[in-house]
Amino acid sequence: MRERWRSRSAFVMAAIGSAVGLGNIWRFPYVCYQNGGGAFLIPYLVALFTVGIPLLIVEFSIGQRFDSAAPRSFSLVNRRWEWAGWWAVAAAFIIAVYYSVIMAWCLCYLSHSLGLSWGADAPAFFLQFLGKTSSPFALGGLNLQIVFALLFVWTAIYLILYKGVKSIEWAIALTVPLPTLLLLVLAVRGITLPGALEGLEFYLTPNFAKLSSPSVWLAAYAQIFFSLSLAQGIMIVYASYLRKKDDITNNAIITALADGGIAFLAGFAVFSVLGYLSHTTGVPVEEAAGSGIGLAFITYPTAISHLPVAAALFGAIFFLVLLTFGLNSAFSMVESVSGGVVEKWGLSKPRITFVICLLGFLLSVPLATGAGSYWVDIADHFISNFGLVFVGLMECVVFGYVLGTEHIRRQVNRTSDLWLGRWWDWLIKIVAPVILVFIAAASFVELLAEGYEGLPTGALMAGGGMVVLSLVAAIWLMKRRAP
Amino acid sequence: MMSGGAIAMLIVGCVVFYGGLAWCIYRALRGRSRRLKENEDRR
Numbered sequence: 001m002r003e004r005w006r007s008r009s010a011f012v013m014a015a016i017g018s019a020v021g022l023g024n025i026w027r028f029p030y031v032c033y034q035n036g037g038g039a040f041l042i043p044y045l046v047a048l049f050t051v052g053i054p055l056l057i058v059e060f061s062i063g064q065r066f067d068s069a070a071p072r073s074f075s076l077v078n079r080r081w082e083w084a085g086w087w088a089v090a091a092a093f094i095i096a097v098y099y100s101v102i103m104a105w106c107l108c109y110l111s112h113s114l115g116l117s118w119g120a121d122a123p124a125f126f127l128q129f130l131g132k133t134s135s136p137f138a139l140g141g142l143n144l145q146i147v148f149a150l151l152f153v154w155t156a157i158y159l160i161l162y163k164g165v166k167s168i169e170w171a172i173a174l175t176v177p178l179p180t181l182l183l184l185v186l187a188v189r190g191i192t193l194p195g196a197l198e199g200l201e202f203y204l205t206p207n208f209a210k211l212s213s214p215s216v217w218l219a220a221y222a223q224i225f226f227s228l229s230l231a232q233g234i235m236i237v238y239a240s241y242l243r244k245k246d247d248i249t250n251n252a253i254i255t256a257l258a259d260g261g262i263a264f265l266a267g268f269a270v271f272s273v274l275g276y277l278s279h280t281t282g283v284p285v286e287e288a289a290g291s292g293i294g295l296a297f298i299t300y301p302t303a304i305s306h307l308p309v310a311a312a313l314f315g316a317i318f319f320l321v322l323l324t325f326g327l328n329s330a331f332s333m334v335e336s337v338s339g340g341v342v343e344k345w346g347l348s349k350p351r352i353t354f355v356i357c358l359l360g361f362l363l364s365v366p367l368a369t370g371a372g373s374y375w376v377d378i379a380d381h382f383i384s385n386f387g388l389v390f391v392g393l394m395e396c397v398v399f400g401y402v403l404g405t406e407h408i409r410r411q412v413n414r415t416s417d418l419w420l421g422r423w424w425d426w427l428i429k430i431v432a433p434v435i436l437v438f439i440a441a442a443s444f445v446e447l448l449a450e451g452y453e454g455l456p457t458g459a460l461m462a463g464g465g466m467v468v469l470s471l472v473a474a475i476w477l478m479k480r481r482a483p
Numbered sequence: 484m485m486s487g488g489a490i491a492m493l494i495v496g497c498v499v500f501y502g503g504l505a506w507c508i509y510r511a512l513r514g515r516s517r518r519l520k521e522n523e524d525r526r
Contacts (some may be wrong), residue, residue, distance in 0.1 A: 007501075037489070038488065041496055200489065204485070204490075264500050417510050418510070
């Protein structure tokens with residue numbers, strides 16, 4: 001008999017934990033600042049309600065309807081489409097591998113923050129910590145500190161998952177509220193620092209003229225799509241543990257608003273501290289502002305060093321927030337993979353979870369070399385912008401057209417508190433696929449025109465190869481016979 | 484001091500994200516208490 005969530009709140013917390021990841025902390029505030037400040041909330045909310053929530057409803061309802069992970073769900077719609085489910089699972093596995101490396105960095109920085117080891121020169125410390133080489137093809141040495149951190153991360157993922165839903169419920173009771181509260185602490189501390197309001201001014205001041213630019217709208221849709229853990233089979237497998245009578249629509253809206261709310265809060269924690277950094281060092285906020293790895297491991301540590309009191313404590317809190325939010329997302333990705341494998345081959349879940357975690361650990365070890373940060377960046381760019389977008393497109397086609405949105409809508413409306421109208425069908429059949437095609441096309445044109453981060457063509461081709469490899473692996477997995 | 488525009492967007496963000504979240508949770512709780520009452524009535 002299939003496991004079930006003990007309560008509705010357990011499912012919602014797990015979905016929020018999966019959706020809220022590193023991107024909420026280090027991507028949203030900067031994307032917001034770059035694309036019109038406070039005015040960006042308008043395209044962001046439009047994207048949330050026209051694509052984010054509708055696709056989340058599809059994934060929740062498919063999981064609940066078929067009681068299965070992504071591969072079997074696609075297969076139950078039509079056997080020929082099973083590969084699309086495996087593609088989602090393969091993408092989730094690749095993301096889990098490089099995500100674990102970033103979490104390992106966070107774990108190392110958590111210990112470094114206790115002694116503020118980066119000193120006055122955080123950029124140099126980060127390069128030294130990574131042992132970063134001059135090219136993605138020059139591997140350099142293996143950083144044992146990162147390898148041990150990786151071992152810790154993958155062990156934690158295994159321990160959270162091996163008992164199935166029960167152990168996930170136990171983990172999310174801690175790993176969702178704790179980092180949210182700590183983020184609130186960081187935001188409150190940040191806002192009370194001198195110069196914080198100037199930083200927040202950059203984050204929130206609306207520039208409505210920017211809304212006429214299509215790139216701003218595309219950025220909003222991309223942010224929503226990548227932030228909600230869509231197209232990785234995660235929400236499908238989590239929803240497969242729901243009971244048939246459980247609500248879908250309201251749960252999807254709660255998940256999406258909590259994801260956006262945490263990202264909005266993260267903006268206060270980040271930009272208030274950048275304002276303070278600008279106030280103390282004289283570096284303008286627009287120069288200090290950044291996103292991704294640079295913000296987390298260089299700019300924020302620099303700002304933390306300038307705090308008047310308890311700098312080490314706030315540094316540790318920041319990296320603990322990143323680590324716990326990242327862990328929630330990582331174990332949900334592994335759950336998506338193990339769910340698919342267990343259903344197809346009927347293997348023991350603890351055993352297959354162990355094998356996946358071991359494989360994930362072994363594949364992440366090469367990323368602990370001096371070239372690792374290049375490959376983390378390349379994998380993230382290609383799997384997100386192409387792999388996930390294509391899988392999302394497949395979901396719109398298979399569930400929207402082959403299964404039919406009317407069937408899904410009727411099923412959702414039977415159990416949900418909030419009613420879906422026919423407009424929802426058009427969002428899944430027309431709006432979402434068109435937007436996804438635009439995201440992939442814009443990324444492809446940008447890649448051809450500008451390359452990516454000055455990386456050599458061979459590295460970019462390897463990135464494209466990862467997407468192709470994940471597709472080939474998906475087709476291969478589909479063709480393996482179930483016993 | 485923050486500009487009027489920034490304060491307005493701060494209010495919009497808080498109302499939509501946190502107000503919206505609170506409203507959805509309220510609906511969920513109301514639905515739950517209604518279902519519990521229906522179950523009691525059936526008994």
